[in-house]
Amino acid sequence: MSPERIEKLIRKDLSALGAYSAHKAPETLGSTTEVPVEEIIKLDANENPYGCSPKSLAALAEARNWHKYPDSLQTSLRDALQQHMGVAADRIVCSNGSGELLDDLYALLLENGDEVINCVPTFDMFRFRTLVNRGKLVNVPRDSSFDIDIGKIKAAITKKTRLIVLANPNNPTGNVTPQKDLLTLAETGVPLLVDEAYYEFWGETILPQVDKYPNLMVLRTFSKWAGLAGLRIGYGIFPPEIARYLMKIKLPYNVSLAATVAVLAALKDVDYLMGNVRKLIAERERLFAELQKISWLKPYPSQANFIFCVVKKGSALKLVQALQRKGILVRYYDQPLLENSFRVSIGKPEQNGKFLQILRGLEAEING
Ligand SMILES: Cc1ncc(COP(=O)(O)O)c(C=O)c1O
Incomplete structure (x- = not known):
């Protein structure tokens, strides 16, 4: 069947449908990151960094x-x-x-x-x-x-x-x-x-x-x-x-x-798993307090395992791309009410620490 014929068979509303944007698997990032796949810190899909029971x-x-x-x-x-x-x-x-x-x-x-x-x-x-x-x-x-x-x-x-x-x-x-x-x-x-x-x-x-x-x-x-x-x-x-x-x-x-x-x-094993949840909640509060100290960001309080953050000065897209180059994945948003922003999932303390350290160093880059 020709592509044109296939196109005719497809529901019209589906050919026009905006796709759901799923997270990118680290092994598909290619040259957009300088970091080997195994060192990438994935904070873009609200996954649980402690893994399962x-x-x-x-x-x-x-x-x-x-x-x-x-x-x-x-x-x-x-x-x-x-x-x-x-x-x-x-x-x-x-x-x-x-x-x-x-x-x-x-x-x-x-x-x-x-x-x-x-x-x-x-x-x-x-x-x-x-x-x-x-x-x-x-x-x-x-x-x-x-x-x-x-x-x-x-x-x-x-x-x-x-x-x-x-x-x-x-x-x-x-x-x-x-x-x-x-x-x-x-x-x-x-x-x-x-x-x-x-x-x-x-x-x-x-x-x-x-x-x-x-x-x-x-x-x-x-x-x-x-x-x-x-x-x-x-x-x-x-x-x-x-x-x-x-x-x-x-x-x-x-x-x-x-x-x-x-x-x-x-x-x-609910007690064990809820122990990990409690660790993530404590980290969420710590990360939120640290993000609040960064003058060009506006983090929003969260009751989940992630924090939404507006970039008040500079480009969120450049920021997300620069983080990715350095091996930290977060989720970029730019749509009504979510302009120039990103969402970061809560990682383990050392992952969040690395994220904060790299983030703080990017101010000049995202304003350029
Ligand atoms: C609000 C909400 N519901 C459901 C899901 C997906 O859950 P599941 O992995 O069970 O499909 C997500 C995942 O990001 C979510 O944010």
Whole structure:
């Protein structure tokens, strides 16, 4: 088939769709960095620098059943998560990263042109998967402190609204929406999905309210607190009827056996993993205080495992590129409300120290 013919076969809206910009693997950086791959400090994807639980590593090393398909009903995982959260297993669905569950929920709820309310700036996956699933994106901007605007959200609700989606803490800004505001949104009766990917770094959750609000859904992941981003496993808590439909439409073996084995072990090592979370929280506060001392930066307080920072003087793009040359990867932003800025994930103390040391030396370069 010729490229022209293929182009004709592709959905028009997808050929025009702006792609999701994923992080770059260090081994693909080529001449844009002067540092060997193994020395690169990755602070661009909110990964957990402490890695996963040693119990997960041991369980993976011992497992032998790789020739078998995993349990499509996710029985052991859902039971373990029931224990972990105190939420009935029939409300829980696991997925190949929490993004997959977002996708399945969109597939379940959206007919052509149905609307999703999205509080921007936020995690770009919400936009991307809405559009791939033929939804219509209704962006409601946050204010200059990145707080959501309840009045504007309520005003944006129409007969076609199928979902309000919200990250709490928000990515990339790190701020949080108070419970009372979430409950005001839940009171509208519109399905509300609260993405709590960074919940463990904050400690507050809307989860206990799911019994009271049948339109409330919560998304979680093992990528951040449990250091399992590479194994791809997330989960969600839904009203039992929605969970049943999600179980029906998901790919049967969406969660790999490796992810299952690793998570079952991680859930037996929560104290260890939360110890790492506490270390990252302490480092977040230290890094924030240090960034505040740099006159040409404006860091924003964060309840997650990253800090959003505006470059007040000089070019954020030049800064991010210069950091990359010196082997430090951070995430660059330049879009409405996130002008000339970057997000840095919290690393180990020595990684954050190196980042700060290099950052302080770059002032002249980024103003040139
Ligand atoms: C708000 C939010 N939700 C979900 C995810 C992705 O989680 P997962 O790795 O489970 O797909 C991220 C990752 O950056 C995120 O920031």
